[in-house]
Amino acid sequence: MMPLTVRKARHLFSEGLLSSKQLCLYCKNLLVAGEDVWGLNAFANRIPTEQILALAEEADERIRNGRALSPLDGIPVSIKANMAVDSETLTAGSRILGEGMQQHTPPVGYDADVVKSLKEAGAIIIGITTMDEFGMGSLGNNCSGRDPTKNPLPYLQEMRIVSSNHNDESLIKIAEALKRSSEQIHEMHETVLNQLSKDEMDDYSPGGSSCGSAVSVSHGSSLVSLGSDTGGSVRLPAAWSGVTGLKPTYGLLSRHGLVSYASSLDTVGILARSSDCIASTLNELIKRTDRTRDSNQEREHGFSSSLLGDQNDQKIGLSGVTIGIPEAFCVKECDDIIRLAWTEAAESLESKGANIRIVTSQELSPEVLQVSLAAYYVLVSAEASSNLARYDGFRYGISVDQTEALNKWEETNGSFSLLEHQFAEARSLGFGPEVIRRILCGTAVLSSDRFHTYYESAAKLRALLTKQLHSSLEQCDALLMPTSVSLPPKFSQSMEPMQVYANDVMTVPASLAGLPAVSVPVRGNNNDTPFRPAVQLIGARMTESKLLEIAAFLETPQ
Numbered sequence: 001m002m003p004l005t006v007r008k009a010r011h012l013f014s015e016g017l018l019s020s021k022q023l024c025l026y027c028k029n030l031l032v033a034g035e036d037v038w039g040l041n042a043f044a045n046r047i048p049t050e051q052i053l054a055l056a057e058e059a060d061e062r063i064r065n066g067r068a069l070s071p072l073d074g075i076p077v078s079i080k081a082n083m084a085v086d087s088e089t090l091t092a093g094s095r096i097l098g099e100g101m102q103q104h105t106p107p108v109g110y111d112a113d114v115v116k117s118l119k120e121a122g123a124i125i126i127g128i129t130t131m132d133e134f135g136m137g138s139l140g141n142n143c144s145g146r147d148p149t150k151n152p153l154p155y156l157q158e159m160r161i162v163s164s165n166h167n168d169e170s171l172i173k174i175a176e177a178l179k180r181s182s183e184q185i186h187e188m189h190e191t192v193l194n195q196l197s198k199d200e201m202d203d204y205s206p207g208g209s210s211c212g213s214a215v216s217v218s219h220g221s222s223l224v225s226l227g228s229d230t231g232g233s234v235r236l237p238a239a240w241s242g243v244t245g246l247k248p249t250y251g252l253l254s255r256h257g258l259v260s261y262a263s264s265l266d267t268v269g270i271l272a273r274s275s276d277c278i279a280s281t282l283n284e285l286i287k288r289t290d291r292t293r294d295s296n297q298e299r300e301h302g303f304s305s306s307l308l309g310d311q312n313d314q315k316i317g318l319s320g321v322t323i324g325i326p327e328a329f330c331v332k333e334c335d336d337i338i339r340l341a342w343t344e345a346a347e348s349l350e351s352k353g354a355n356i357r358i359v360t361s362q363e364l365s366p367e368v369l370q371v372s373l374a375a376y377y378v379l380v381s382a383e384a385s386s387n388l389a390r391y392d393g394f395r396y397g398i399s400v401d402q403t404e405a406l407n408k409w410e411e412t413n414g415s416f417s418l419l420e421h422q423f424a425e426a427r428s429l430g431f432g433p434e435v436i437r438r439i440l441c442g443t444a445v446l447s448s449d450r451f452h453t454y455y456e457s458a459a460k461l462r463a464l465l466t467k468q469l470h471s472s473l474e475q476c477d478a479l480l481m482p483t484s485v486s487l488p489p490k491f492s493q494s495m496e497p498m499q500v501y502a503n504d505v506m507t508v509p510a511s512l513a514g515l516p517a518v519s520v521p522v523r524g525n526n527n528d529t530p531f532r533p534a535v536q537l538i539g540a541r542m543t544e545s546k547l548l549e550i551a552a553f554l555e556t557p558q
Contacts, residue, residue, distance in 0.1 A: 004174065006075055006223055006277040013063050013074065017175035020063065020074025020124070021056040027076040028052055028126055029182040031221040034152065037189040041149045042215035044081045044099070045088050045128035052076075055124045062122070071280045073122030078129050078222040080213050083112040083268070084257035085125060092259040093131040093143050093209075096397040096430025100145030112257020114226055114268050117288035118281075126222060129212025133432045134388065135230050135261040138503040140211030140237070141491060142434045148491055149211040151204040152219040153242055157530035158192040204488045204531075207237030207503075210271065214241035217271050224272045224281050230262050231376055232483075232507025234269030235519035239483035239534030242521050244551065245271045246278045249541045250514030254289050262383035265511050275518070275551040279307040282544060307548055318354035318553060321546075324476030326359040328366040331505060334485045341533030342482050345522045345554055349480070352553050359472050359479065369509060372465050375458035376508045377438075378445050382455055385442025388435070393426025400425040466513040473515075473540040478550055482506055483519040483536040487529060510538045518544075520551045 012018035028049055034040045059074030068074075079085055081099075082092040090108040091099040098105030111119065118125070130149050132142040141148035180188075206215050210227030214237035217225050227234045229247035238245025246269055253268040260266060268285075270278045325346055330339075350356050391397035400422060412421065431439070445454040472479060483506055510517035516539050521532040535554065539547045 003273060004178070004220065004223060005273045006071060006280050007274075008171070008174070009075060009223060010071055012171060012175055012178075015171065017171060018178055019056070020059040021053055022179055023074070024052050024056040024076045024124055024126065025049070026178045026180065026185075027221050027223075029180075029185045030219060031127060031216070032182070033186050033189040034215075034219050034221060037186060037193060038152065038155050039147070039150065040152055040215055040219060041143070041147050042129055042152075042212040042219065042221070043078070043127040044091065044093070044130045044146075044212065047088075047126050052124055052126055059122055059124065069120070069122035070284050072118065072224070072284055075123050075224065076126045076222050077118060077123045078127050078213060078216045078225040079115060079125055080210055080225070080227045081128050081131050082135060082228055082259040082261075083115055083226060084108045084110055085115055085128060086111050088128050090259065092135070093133045094391075094430065094432070094435070095144040096391045096393075096427070097259075098398065099133075099143075101398075110257065113254035113289060114285055115257065117285045118226070120288055121284040123224070127216070129210070129216050129225060129227075131212055131227075132209035132233075133435050134259065134384070135209040135228055135233055135266075136384070136434045136438055137208040138232070138236055138500050139205040139489075139491070140208040141205065142208070142432055143211075144432050148203065149206055149208075149215055151206040151241060151488055152215055153530040154196065154204060155189075155192050156219070158195050159188070203491050205240065205491060207240035207484075207488065209233040210237050210245075210269070213271050214238055214243055214245070217241070217243045217273060224270065224277055227269045227271055228258060228261075229267045229269040229511065230265045230380060231511045232504045234271060235483050235507050235517060235536060236503060238271050238519045239521070239536075240488040240531070242532055243271055243273060244275055244278060244518065244520050244555070245269060246282065246518045246544065246548070247510065247516060248282065248544055249516045250511075252516075252542070252544070253285055260387040262380040263387065264383060265380060267511070274555055275520070275548040276307045278518070279545070279548045282548075307545070307552065318349060318352045318550065320355075321349075321353070321478075321550065322355045322357050322476045323349050323550070324357050324359040324472055324479045326364045326472065326479055326481055327361050328359070328364045328369045329481040329506065331366075331370075331485060333502065333505070334482060335487065337487065338482045338485060338533050341523050342480070342535055345535045346480055348522075349550070349553060354550075357476055359476070363475075364468050364472050368461065368465050368468060370505075371461055372512060373502070373505050373508055375461040375465075376504070376512055377441070378454050378458040379462065379512075381438045381442035382446050383442070384435075385439050385446060388431075388439055391427065391430065392423045393430070394422075397426060398430050400429060462512045465509060469509060469513045469515060469538070470540070473538075477539065477543075478547055479538045481536055481538075483534040487531045487533070506536060510536075515539065515541060516544045516547055518547050518551050520554045522554050
């Protein structure tokens with residue numbers, strides 16, 4: 001597959017080697033082959049090809065006339081299923097909002113602010129990606145009425161990869177490859193499927209909850225995808241799917257049009273092939289965000305020309321940059337391959353001029369860090385219980401058959417009112433087991449006899465963790481730690497809910513503190529696995545530009 005970035009696509013456009021129409025058609029053909037041949041299950045809705053190509057032709061006309069709307073003009077992108085796209089259904093991956101029943105569910109009729117910004121920038125949406133229901137999940141297997149979303153990396157390992165060197169010869173080869181017919185792409189996918197052994201075809205998790213977004217970028221069916229991050233839902237799938245993922249500062253981007261899960265933590269995130277792709281996308285979203293709504297007023301972000309690709313600037317090194325290595329993140333659950341990658345990433349940054357500083361356990365407490373995971377699940381469950389109360393089958397969500405509900409209610413001998421019974425029936429039918437688990441947990445911790453013991457204690461611990469992280473970042477430009485404690489597991493591995501929750505131990509702290517964080521794959525494949533470890537950089541509020549510049553030094557050719 002093509003390790004194509006936004007910058008490289010723009011260069012192909014400007015050289016006349018490729019058109020937006022050709023690129024969008026290639027990506028749509030990849031999407032179809034990935035879904036129909038490999039069964040990736042990355043897309044919930046596919047935008048009609050005719051609609052995509054009409055928009056691409058308009059973009060080509062603008063580009064030819066030197067009137068491109070932005071660096072994203074004509075670039076194919078995908079959107080997570082919990083963000084409103086006017087012509088599509090808004091399901092958040094849940095049956096209660098019509099997931100699996102899109103043909104009977106009307107389109108939402110408006111765009112989320114971030115989606116509107118992408119459209120204004122000329123980006124072309126090619127599909128709506130799958131997700132764990134309401135963003136609750138870390139594996140990509142909590143998708144209502146759908147099979148789990150598959151990690152594409154075992155399949156992609158079999159694919160021939162074109163060199164990513166940025167020169168005329170490689171660009172010509174890439175342009176030729178991007179003009180393959182749908183039949184050729186379909187045949188390539190079938191060939192790979194036939195080459196894989198039974199063990200290699202044992203499906204791996206891509207991470208969640210932005211599973212479809214990560215897979216769409218990793219597979220190549222979109223160059224950029226918007227996801228959402230509550231406790232790691234962009235960074236974990238980015239790590240496990242081999243792409244770069246950014247969770248911006250809480251409040252930097254508007255949440256209008258994003259289905260709420262935990263409102264004090266929900267953040268629109270970006271997944272792409274590289275940090276410069278993310279920088280270009282974030283720059284456009286910031287410039288076009290409506291500041292009168294629920295987004296942060298601090299809008300100045302000085303992205304360097306080397307990140308935005310406006311000039312052919314070379315990276316100038318990390319002299320004067322201090323990278324903190326927190327001892328608290330050295331948890332026993334961390335696999336050896338992840339520890340080694342963490343060490344090598346620190347050494348790589350040091351070799352490029354950065355100063356490495358150990359953040360001691362006195363500065364950032366391991367005890368606070370470990371308990372923060374429990375605090376996170378108390379807080380998000382409480383907020384989810386409140387936010388999801390609206391889906392009752394009357395105001396929002398699918399409703400149950402009235403006659404059937406009446407008959408069942410009569411069988412209960414009236415232990416509940418008919419209205420309460422209808423609520424329960426609609427929610428039992430519409431919500432999956434993980435969502436029900438968190439609603440029940442949230443309802444419990446918000447009850448009068450548990451509020452002070454659980455919710456209030458979790459809020460205090462969140463404040464303490466935030467204080468310690470802010471204090472640590474006063475001495476460092478960024479903190480470096482793994483994104484995940486392990487490589488992706490197979491779906492065939494039986495995992496208890498608590499084991500799944502433990503995947504978030506590395507990503508939750510940045511979310512609780514509202515800090516920006518970016519996950520970067522850092523090391524080439526070894527012979528035993530198609531997966532690469534990933535590290536995470538956390539910065540102070542509104543330092544996305546600095547984080548992405550540091551991340552660019554960690555990125556390796558794919």
